[in-house]
Amino acid sequence: MSVQLLRGVVQHYEWGDQQAIPNFLHTEADARPWAELWFGTHRSGPSLVKTPSGSQPLSIYAGELSFLVKIIAAAKPLSLQTHPTDEQAASGYQQENEIGISLDSPLRIYRDSSAKPELLIALTPFEAICGFRPIDETLELCTRFGWTELASHLREDGLAECVRWALTTGPHQLPTQLPAWAGRLATMYPGNGGVLVALLMHHVKLAPGQALFLGAGNAHAYLGGTGLEVMSASDNVVRAAFTRKNVNVDEFLAVAAIAPIDSPVIAPSETTTGVWQYPVSTPRFGAQRIEVIGTHQIKATHHAEIVICTSGDAGALTHGQACILREGETLSLTGEATLFRTWGTH
Missing domain, CATH: 2.60.120.10 (Jelly Rolls)
Known part of the structure; x- marks a missing residue:
């Protein structure tokens, strides 16, 4: 059979890298940020199938796909965000329809009624914060770096209330002794409680081939690097910080799973020679x-x-x-x- 090549759709979000995706596509950069390259049938970026006579929509060739694949290239941090369960998405989608928020409105959170689990596979060294660290480990870091106010709230109120305090009050006097990655966030977003939330989370550096699985409720923010994402074909994102887009802290607190998890990094296993399977739940x-x-x-x-x-x-x-x-x-x-x-x- 002849190979049915796809033409993906580029998204020029402000956090995108100017070189990585143009290099991937063997095309010239144009000084714009090239953030994502989508392959799928999602209405916000439907791919085309190349044919001898031109091209046709992928949805006509293969039907509407339930999944979406992206090349993502982040030069700047993305928003602190989470994604809903099916039940939360269906409820939120119905409520926003009932109050008349259009699907294209920047105030819209729920653009469909589906959960949005994601797999991020690093193509280059990739940096992110993902999920909440065990509390005792965070308290050790608080002692080491002198994060006394954060430690006090975490110790006395617990993780969930500490996150609520960070995101619903402020501006904050952020700590001065910060890891380099958190220092960059504090410089970009001075006084923002999202920086304090980030200090409660796993900071991960993925090597090429390593991955993160981001299930419903997982709080995360990509900090930089190029990767490949596979996800359900949904566009439901609940944002809490680090963005000019719509932020809804109350909804984030309702949707996010604010509980400690072990390391979120996953590694594939070799199922046959040269074939590596990624475990996704x-x-x-x-x-x-x-x-x-x-x-x-x-x-x-x-x-x-x-x-x-x-x-x-x-x-x-x-x-x-x-x-x-x-x-x-x-x-x-x-x-x-x-x-x-x-x-x-x-």
């Missing part, structure tokens, strides 16, 4: 990393699969290209390359 999507050395064949076992080449040349796909496979179709690869195979429920 959702049936809504999946992802593999495929290291091609010589020959390799992919046979689609799901309704639709998106395959992206992130480095090298595998013949049918080269660096910066993506294609769509429908169930039963095969993709024969030859060369040396890294590819990611992704899929959803439909």
